[in-house]
Amino acid sequence: MISCKALLPAYGIISSFQVLLRHRSMSTLSYVQRIKLLQALKEDDDKIVKVRESGRVLPFVAKKPLISMPEMGQTAQTLRWISFSDLQRLYPSEDLASRSILLNLADTGQACFTADLPGGASVAAAAQAALGGKFVDPRAALFLLPWEEACTMSHAFSMLHWRETTNFCPGCGAELRSRPAGHAKNCPSCDTVQYPMTSPVGITMITDAAQTRALLVRQGRHPPGMYSCVAGFLEPGETIESCIRREVAEEVGIDLDEVGYMGSQHWPFNGGQLMVGCYGRTEQTQLDIDTEELEDARWFSAEEILEAYKRIQNNPMARIRNETQKGELWVPPRGTIANRMIKTWLTDCGLLPR
Structure with missing residues (x-):
């Protein structure tokens, strides 16, 4: 080399x-x-x-x-x-x-x-x-x-x-030594090198076949009124597409007819994750919600999501300040891949300028 x-x-x-x-x-x-x-x-x-x-x-x-x-x-x-x-x-x-x-x-x-x-x-x-x-x-x-x-x-x-x-070698337990650039750590005992790891997560914007409604989900940890996209960790042996289909089937009981890549984002929290954004289309509308994973899941019209998108754009700190209100739909703020995916879909629907 x-x-x-x-x-x-x-x-x-x-x-x-x-x-x-x-x-x-x-x-x-x-x-x-x-x-x-x-x-x-x-x-x-x-x-x-x-x-x-x-x-x-x-x-x-x-x-x-x-x-x-x-x-x-x-x-x-x-x-x-x-x-x-x-x-x-x-x-x-x-x-x-x-x-x-x-x-x-x-x-x-x-x-x-x-x-x-x-x-x-x-x-x-x-x-x-x-x-x-x-x-x-x-x-x-x-x-x-x-x-x-x-x-x-x-x-x-x-x-x-x-x-x-990351301070100790996972192989032998010896204390690691950081390289001057800070990008890696060496083990002085077994001569291995440790690098930062990132866990892949599939996240999907689910829409109906007519592209008039989108399915958003809510977890109990979300601020009041906040809904987002279905997401879950990639399991060993899975592709992103199979991860997306499995997570959607598990959480809302829907089989996706089509899955496609939209974009990605690194998310630095919880140890670091690569959020791989996809769109998913389905002709199914009946939901079977996993209530242990989700508090709610619901189909929303494009117009409802547009209003929620405008609401968070005007007040991006609402989630941090816990200013969201029950009865109002909120979506994730800018800076998240879910917000980008929602914006892309609304743009494709002709509700936002390109």
Whole structure:
């Protein structure tokens, strides 16, 4: 297998790491160049030290990411990146290098890291004042941030969680040692490498054959009035399509006539999941609800779902603040793949502009 380092000259960037250190004057790199460089950095422990010095960091405190809020002159919420050198000056006694994890490379080639900062509420308040942002609940951040930035936050949150909770080799029990890039941990005893894992979940937007109604379900943990799409974990040996059909049959007693892929989203909570979104069509309308899994399941007209979609778009924090009301239909907020799937279906029905 050819090393990524050996491939770098083919892209005309033999002195790539020197270029990264001069990112301020560098032109934009292509996607392929950035991916090749990123992989090379992960393989070279010494180079991580150099690019970290000129890199930027997305800080977390108590598992909350730092974001810029509109009241600070921003037109919308965005991730608040801090240069590694500035962050180190705020925490002179901390070894921030050991707390940082390499995430990706910006278009300019600048290395982007995340780091969990020490301290509780008092430290977070002081850091917010010094850094110019606010540490926000990660679920709220998903609903507030633009889609690409929400994906970056999700990546950072998951990597920090994995590093915190994965400490011992599952094979021999020895304590693992983190690589400088933070993307992997080595076992010094049996010489194995542990990487972050993600569990696949199938989630489906079920519609009738005429495309006039959609089936949404409600679990007891949902806020009042909140309905979403049928979802469940992939079992060993299953394809996404078979997972979707099984979950729908189990939870609402319907056999889908058609299943197709719509899109995917990483969900950072509960250990990290890859939400694989599908559409499902059926001619069946009679439901047989699994009341141990679901509190309710119901067919809704496109017009009813449109009103619920508009309601959550106007108040995306309703779910977090528990402001949903009984008697009103609510759907998951933006930042979730269920919201995207509902929006896509409403658009296909001609009820939302493309």
